[in-house]
Amino acid sequence: MRKHDHIAKFYNLYVDPHGAFGEIHEVEAAVTTEPSEHGETAVMSYLFRDPLTPEQTAGIDAVLSPEGIVPTYAREGTLLRFPLAYATFKAPEAERIDRILQALAEAIRALGIRQWDRCGLCEQEGFDTLRLMNGAAMKTHDACYDRLMAEVEAAWRKQNGGFRTLFKGYSWMAAGAFLGTLVNYFALVYGEVQISFLYALVPLFGLLMYRASKVPHRREYPFILTALSVLFAAGMITYVYGLYAQSWGMTLLAFLRDGIPDVPDMFSIYVGEVLYAVIFCIAAVAVTWRRIPRPHP
8 A cells, every 4th residue: 555545544535546635624635645765655735725824834833843744835825735754554653643634624724724615727616526636635627627637638649749759669669579579489489388478578578668768658558569469479479380380381371270180170279379378468468557657637
């Protein structure tokens, strides 16, 4: 579990791929996991409608400073952020953190600090849902959020969708898939054995080379990687069977259809090997699916 998962479970927050958000002691808050000097730490965020006054920041500091917490104020004083350091989030650490967050919630109410009661994107009346936006919990209209995401997507594609970028990324990916295919080729031809899990190396090598190209990851990358891996793996198996057919003085079609005296059902064996290759290629891509970066606000 990441750091924000512990707090999300404790307070029954909504979990997002980038963090968690919801109400903690009747105050809207978000928590994310961020790198720190000692690995990772949970970072709390509170978004306010108006910039905090010096008196309000002093009141918040009075709650956090005795606990050794140094808050930061961003977005012109409308965003409060601070780290929560803990090891296991078990008692008494969980009790200490809960005491801090409860005291902070009471201070926010006592100081008259307002949070958003309307869409934080268009600032018009009403909202549809609470979302995690740039690490902060924000009320939004669905239409405003969808429009923002369309703009982010368009800007992301404009920046990263040039032909040279695409060609470099996918050519490196193809080179990696080819290297993974070579491993399987040598195992099949010289080892005379099919090691099914080695087919997972085809997409994994493709992914490693794609990352080595240092081009941005695109949404369609898992589909391209799957297609390349299956084509390379199935093509390699077909090529090897072509070599076997040639050694028997037969065409590949005749070899698969008629087999040889000791193995008359050669086609079934061929199909089985191709299916194993396809299954392990797809499985390897599925494992890396959650690592696909996605544009987000």
